[in-house]
Amino acid sequence: MVKSISAVTKLNLKNSKLAYLIVGIILATQIIQNNIVKLIMAANGVYSSVDDVIIGAGAYAWLLPVLVAVFIPTLHFRKMMNLGAKRGNFLWGALCAEVILVVAVAIFNTALFYLVDIPMYATGYFPIVANPIELFGWTSHGMVIGFLRQTAFLLLVTSAVHTLTAAQGKWYGFAADIAIVAIISVFTPIAPLREALLWFFNLIIFTSAASWQIAACLILAAGIYALNKPILARKII
Amino acid sequence: MIEFSNVTKKYGGLTAVDDISLKIPGSGIYCLLGRNGAGKTTIMKLLAGHIPASGGKISVAGKPVSPGRMPESVSFIESGSTQFNMRVGALIDAASSLQENFDREFAAEMADKFELDTKKKFKQLSFGMKTMLTAIITLANNAELILLDEPTLGFDAIMRDQFNTLLLESYNAHPRVIIVSTHLIDEIAKVTERLIIINKGRLLLEVGMDEVDEKAYTLSGSADAVTPLLEGLNCIGKTPVGGLLAAHIYDGRITPPPGVSIDRMSLQDFFIHIVGGKNHG
Known part of the structure; x- marks a missing residue:
């Protein structure tokens, strides 16, 4: 079983080239535009306005696990079955691949934030570099906690995207889509419900209690991912 | 199994x-x-x-x-x-x-x-x-x-x-x-x-190849000679050519009279006649 799960994981990672390409192009253009061009300009005495705000290039890497979470249930499932994989092993292998990518992306973004964004901003010659890990207050307890909070949040987003994608085409998928739209559109204008929505987003993103945020994201991610078991059991090949 | x-x-x-x-x-x-x-x-x-x-x-x-x-x-x-x-x-x-x-x-x-x-x-x-x-x-x-x-x-x-x-x-x-x-x-x-x-979508037949070899055959000869033989036999198809007739049978073997030949039916012909039904014959 471990061998099979490991094979599913490797196949998922190996065959996500489209996601790597898309994110690679976006990252490259952002790094060139935000960092390299501005460095060249600064070297020639042309400085950006310090009032400008740019998004840290590393944040664009967040797209990678999200894209892969879309591709695995849509493009990889049938091919994996055609190679003789079992549904249970597919589920675990998909989870492993997504966790690996989430951790890798969190490391990449954290490293880019501390090694490039902060030093560049500190010179005073460059615009403000906004990275979600700082905007959301995740780095207020240091780099390691910032990395962990980012990882937990990305796992939640990835599991939600994977599960929603896997459920599309079935009534429960459409029901979930409608429920999400309904919650946002109904909750937002009604004050008590809006408070509940704010409380939820505060818990999974903004709270200063890092342990609560990490625990909430991981528990929710596990719960949402567990829904894939009955979804997969009903998926036809 | x-x-x-x-x-x-x-x-x-x-x-x-x-x-x-x-x-x-x-x-x-x-x-x-x-x-x-x-x-x-x-x-x-x-x-x-x-x-x-x-x-x-x-x-x-x-x-x-x-x-x-x-x-x-x-x-x-x-x-x-x-x-x-x-x-x-x-x-x-x-x-x-x-x-x-x-x-x-x-x-x-x-x-x-x-x-x-x-x-x-x-x-x-x-x-x-x-x-x-x-x-x-x-x-x-x-x-x-x-x-x-x-x-x-x-x-x-x-x-x-x-x-x-x-x-x-x-x-x-x-x-x-x-x-x-x-x-x-x-x-x-x-x-x-x-x-x-x-x-x-329905099961038509589940049978051993030896049984098909034994029971699926074709009677050929003049229509006048072949037609009377078909009474009581499970005829799954007929191919008339002029005054001649080839009758495709899925039943017990018979000993044909002179002037009527008996030949083994290929599996493809057997399939065509048993599935094709009225459209073949």
């Missing part, structure tokens, strides 16, 4: 499998025959747990089958199925890692025998070679039940012959239930032991 009890499969208003009951007790090579759209692939998908039945019960090796409970003992890959665009060798390695009972050596031997270029990527393969790869991955699994859906589609005559030989070799090495669906009827007759004929 396999039990179908009143199994029905509906796709919206279309009934693809209509109340089929069937038992396959033990190992052997079985041929699933039927016209296009008869329900062959649907039966295979049901057996593999790829799709749920709309009604009835399916069990393989005593265990119920459904998409939530895909049997470990079944190996099935639909013909024309897509694969990751990886090198053939890498795909075989991946299948070997994914399947517990995969015979890597057998797969390599088959790939070599069929001159399947293991360095080529899946999309670079011809249609026949893609089918071959699918057949190899399915057959290399030593599961108790192997389902081959049109395994020789796109093969030339030599490849088809080689494939049938390998099918027998594989079966002799690991006796199990192998169900093959095909349109190349006479070729599969060389290796199959039993026939399962379905038509419009």
